[in-house]
Amino acid sequence: MTDLPPLTKKIVDILTEHKIAATFLFVGKNAERHPEGVVYAHExxxxxxxxxWDHGVLTKSSAKEQSKNLSMTSSLLDSLTHDRVTLFRPPYGAVNDALVSAAAKQHMKTLLWNRDPEDWNAKSAEDIIRYFREVEAAGGVYVMHEDQHxxxxxxxxxxxxxEKELKFVIFK
Incomplete structure (x- = not known):
């Protein structure tokens, strides 16, 4: 594991230490560059x-391009984990009927979120923690990113x- 993306490993290790799991949604070209991160998270x-594949706005692509983008990513992830990918999260939450249909044809459910701490844009870890304290936590499906903060x-x-006695779940 010499080329393991450091943030992936750190996040997985923190989750493992606390005996909880999460759902990791990988961009294909990043997974291709750092397959060890996918394997480590899965293991x-x-x-x-x-x-x-590329974190583009897929609603601007043709149905054929959408399908190819999803299948390239799923094929790579399937080959790394030896498990079939069943979840798809559209970049930016940009979704339309054609994209949901393309994912469904590949036996994937489209996953969105209802809580966004905008961690990718946070100035500090405290900004992210503050968000969690300010929103209702129960029922939260949080979107978070591999970022140092x-x-x-x-x-x-x-x-x-x-402390809120909430149950942590993963999507499959």
Whole structure:
């Protein structure tokens, strides 16, 4: 594991240490560059899903291009995990009937979120933690990213959510 993406490993290790799992949605071209991250997450009990090949706005693509984009990513992830990918999260939440249909034809459910701490844009870990304290946590499907501030905030977020006695779930 010499070329393991450091943030992937750190996030997986934090989750594992706290005995919880999460759903990791990988961009295909990033997974191709760092397959060890996908394997590491999968080997540690994380659910693995498709987040497109290139993180483009797929609703602007033809049905054929959408299908190819999803299948390239799923094929790569399937080959790395030896499990069939069943989840797709559209980049930016940009979705239309054609895209949902393309995912369904590939036996994937389209997964969206209802809580967004915008961790990718946070100035500090405290900004992310503050978000969790300000929104209703119950029923939250959070979208988070592999970012240094997220890594720094994750232990405090987990502690806070566990204090609320919430159940952590993964999507399959």
């Amino acid at each position: 540690h009990g994380m659910s693995i899903g498709n987040h497109s 997220t890594v720094e905030a994750l232990p405090a977020i987990i502690k806070y959510l566990k």
